[in-house]
Amino acid sequence: MANAQSTGLEDMVGARAGQAEGELQRRGYVNTGGQQGDDRSYTNWWNASRRQCVTIATMDGRYSSIQPTLPPDCRQSANQRPNPTYQGQPASRPRPGYQPDPGFGRPPYPPGGQPGYPGGGPVVAGQSVDLGLVCFGDGSKTGLASGTTWTWNRDRDRYEYGTYNTTRTEVFDASLMVQTWGGGGRIRLPRSLIPPINSRGNNGWWDLYDVSIGPDVIRGTYRLNGLNKPRVMIDRRSGRITVQGTADYGFRGTCDMIGHEPRRF
Structure with missing residues (x-):
């Protein structure tokens, strides 16, 4: 990414x-x-x-x-x-080494327009996006922590001072984006929700599978890696989103629709 x-x-x-x-x-x-x-x-x-x-x-x-x-x-x-x-x-021109995120703030907008997308709606893989969301909230994942402490060395029959590693749940502020269309969609993850071993996605976007778009709830899954296939659920009445993967991997937040509609989405 x-x-x-x-x-x-x-x-x-x-x-x-x-x-x-x-x-x-x-x-x-x-x-x-x-x-x-x-x-x-x-x-x-x-x-x-x-x-x-x-x-x-x-x-x-x-x-x-x-x-x-x-x-x-x-x-x-x-x-x-x-x-x-x-x-x-x-700056009149980018500083040396400046690399803007190719997906940030500029999806491919065609001429014309689309409800909910000022200046034209994005088109993804030939599909006209029906719904675009930006969601803010709390992310969580399993992290590695280290420290020093006294431990018992059974072979040497004494206490020794040394380092240790342990896993813990990390909680952090995060934002993500969701786009849906008839029978499909995709989700854009923040770097904090992408583990070192992942399926790489496409410029930070992961395809959504098994997408179900109902009047009140949107559901789908994405393949983060071979072991982790998080489930996504969006409540269209409250605007709340929940992402739940394996172990402590997840996200909870509130979504806003791109545009200026008086309702949520």
């Missing part, structure tokens, strides 16, 4: 929300709205000079994460592309 687009706001993670809003405005960002989650709130901010939309998660009064997202989340045209920056300042 390609490197994610930098927001230039990484230094503000952990800042107090009330105090940080002034700094965001000083850097050219405008609050375009948001929503309240179960244990945190999500606010969208738009920077016109950078043509960049970011979603800021606030938990316990502090910014817990700042992630780039699609322009429609900030009520902007979907075909706007981020303006590369260096050290937080707009």
Whole structure:
């Protein structure tokens, strides 16, 4: 998967929300709205000079994460592309080594238009996308932790101080994208939900299989690797999404539809 687009706001993670809003405005960002989650709130901010939309998660009064997202989340045209920056300042050309994510914020839009997709709807593998979602929430997976401690050496009949490795569940803020069409779909995973051994996908997108699109629930699965085939369920009434794989692999969050419809989707 390609490197994610930098927001230039990484230094503000952990800042107090009330105090940080002034700094965001000083850097050219405008609050375009948001929503309240179960244990945190999500606010969208738009920077016109950078043509960049970011979603800021606030938990316990502090910014817990700042992630780039699609322009429609900030009520902007979907075909706007981020303006590369260096050290937080707009650049006339990309800095050396700059590699934008080829799938970020610019699906292939054809001429014309499609409901829910300002400026034209994306076409994927010859299929016209019926529904496009951006989902924010909490991801989890099994991680490896190490440390040092005293352990009993039976062969030497004594305690010895050394290192140890153990597995633990990692929980983190994440966002993903979902597109569906008649009988099919695909899901775009954040890097944090892609294990070292994976089926590689296509520019971060994984095909959805066994897709069932009902009036209230959307279901499907994707093949992450030979052992892990997570199940996806989206409640169309509440906008909640659940991804459940093997062990501690999963994601829970809330989805927004691309566009400006008054209902969820």
